[in-house]
Amino acid sequence: MTTPEPSPGVAAPVTPAPGSPRGPVRDRYFDLLRALALFRVVLYHLTGWAWLPLVFPSMGVMFALAGNLMARSLKRPPTQVIRGRIRRLLPPLWVLGVVGVTGMVLQGWGPDSEGYPGWWWFHLLYWIFPFSDPPYAEGLPGIHGFVGENWAADFAGPLWYIRAYLWYVLLSPFLLKALRAMPVVTVFMPIALALAFEQGWIVLPGERFPSALTDFSTFGACWILGMAHHEGILKRLPRYIVPSVAPAIACVGLWYALNHDFGNGNDLDSMPLAQALWSFGTVLLLLHISPSWSEWPNRLRRFARPITLLNSRAVTIYLWHNICILITVTQWDRLWEFDIMWQHFSWLLESPWPVFALTWVLIGVCVVAFGWAEDLAAKRRPQLWPDGRESGGRRAGSRPSGTSG
Template sequence: MSTVPPPSDALSSPPPGTDDTIPPAPPVTAEPRKPVRDRYFDLLRAIALFRVVLYHLMGWAWLPVVFPSMGVMFALAGNLMARSLKRPAVQVVRSRTRRLLPPLWLLGAVGVTGMVAQGWGPDSEGHPGWWWFHLLYWIVPLSDPPFAEGLPGVHHILGEDWAAELGGPLWYIRAYLWYVLLSPFLLKALKALPWPTILSPVALAAALEFGWLHIPVARIDSAVTDFSTFGACWILGMAHQQGVLRRLPRYAVPSLAPFVAAFGLWYALTHGFEEGHDLDDIPFAQSLWSLATVALLLHISPSWTEWPRRLRRWDRLVTLLNSRAVTIYLWHNLCILVAATVWDDLWSIDTLADHEAWLLESPWPVLALAWALIAVCIVAFGWAEDLAAKRKPRLWPDGSVAARGGTGGRRRQG
């Protein structure tokens, strides 16, 4: 009578001629998760850019109160900078600087060429040697790059003194560069003394406002003033990324921020300049209002890795604005000037002047035309941002998150 081995023996016995040692499976290592875009931050940046363009066209003093765009933009940049500084500081600073400069160089190549063509040169300012030296700020904007004053403009296209409009946004590039260079030190100070570090720019703004500190050199004074005005926002963005705000009681920011904002607004209303109580003309009030508003926005921060359903329709537009933020900011003033110049020329058409004066007086068509010109600049100059970030150049980077795959899109670090 034969004996049939149990099934377990048949399954466990290796085939003849094979090694009975089964190699262990290679260990499964979890692939490190790549950071995803925070769509809430992307939305804030897009709103900030639109508000900047609207304000520079309309000039409404209440717009910086409704939404302090520059404070928000610096806070978001500070948050990303702190996130990047998990890597070696020299590498991060070099990467951030590289992303900032090529769009500026492209603006300078166009703008400086145009200024020189209209007669700007070493003799224009009476100091030929300094003129050549100051041109270096178009390469590395440690101070404001120079521009010509009182240029005649281009008939039917550019209004007079167009170079001043082109140079207007350059303070932001200079301030951003200094924040990037100082960020490794600010992060160390933030970790050691969080709240004294966050509030130190406001204290500096107060010292400048009340005359306790006077800086006689104009270029240094402008840099220090900008740091004192928006430095707290940049550091607050870093603090948010480091979890400093999460260590506060949930009621702290909503309870204290309105009082800080109210004091800043009261100071602006009682100490405003004769031309209007504009926060942009009162750095101390701007520093308080921006700090309080940014603190509330960061406190609310829902950290969206994907859009809420009601906002998904805006995905492509928000993606485009974020992908070309530097290009839009650098060129928008010139686009507004061209749009206003072209629109004003329509007054020479008698039919429009006689029967459609209300339309010619309206700023809204100028706003639409300005954004159309900004779109042209995005196509013509936006590729510099891709080259700066070591990406393949794209003419119109509005690809939706869903089209790229994944729920949130991926952010390149550095």
């Protein structure tokens, strides 16, 4: 019988590796961090509030948790682990591609489109195996009253994460060996690379390859921190080291951002070095303080089912949330056409919170419609709403059945 496996980035209970400071009791805390990260990502992409990545650096957290999970998995042969991770990563992307590419082609995107003459068919291969960002059509007219203009750009926006995740997976066996041999050098190598890019000491031609290296330099240290946490390297440090060093590194990143016109339209996403430093410092602290939760604390037990759902469908939610936001905003803006609304309820129309709530409703639709791809990719029985209720008598909030590592 084939053992079902967790989706990319979804933690699962495992036997502690030798040298690991803690065992599966850490999973509840990691599930909470991942759920908060997804929640913050959706809010940020809706509002664009520059301070949100400072409150919680979602991408750094997600990469760190994925790095931790990858280090756990590498107890098995690396080729087997990489093949399994790629198998679980790509089907949700393919489902997105079938919908998105079909829509773009129907609106006139094709081999003769500007920007991809002659290379169009080759570039489509990135929708199958995203070594680089999958292409998309620019300047599409949208569908009046349903989805806004240039929807393909929003549709393809989250795909950089899939590309970056793929590269991290491929590099992980080498990173783990380097981490065990030279932990300090390996952890700080991506930040040194980010500094070299920022200062212009390294300049690479083209766009596709440099973008992959920029992502590695920005979030690679967080991925490696997750691996270091699993290996017990952070645990072996004196307890005062992390609380002393992590805030200082994060503050350097904040100082750099504030001195480079930080604000809406110019936030951490447009400052790779500041993002790298702030995410590194924050993630280091979060990993340092990780509590031992074998079960949900009483104050969090009421949120166990939604947290379980967010973890079970993390890839689906991340891939589809941008287009859900665009559709919701487009529909919400139509309310301005009614006189009674703009005359008496303009405060409601201008508020982001109703749109945020409706966006999550639409995300829920996408979970039901497309989330099965994550189950099939992980060789699990497909579920429409995997929030832990069908767990064979377990209390809500426990792992969906079949998610063994």
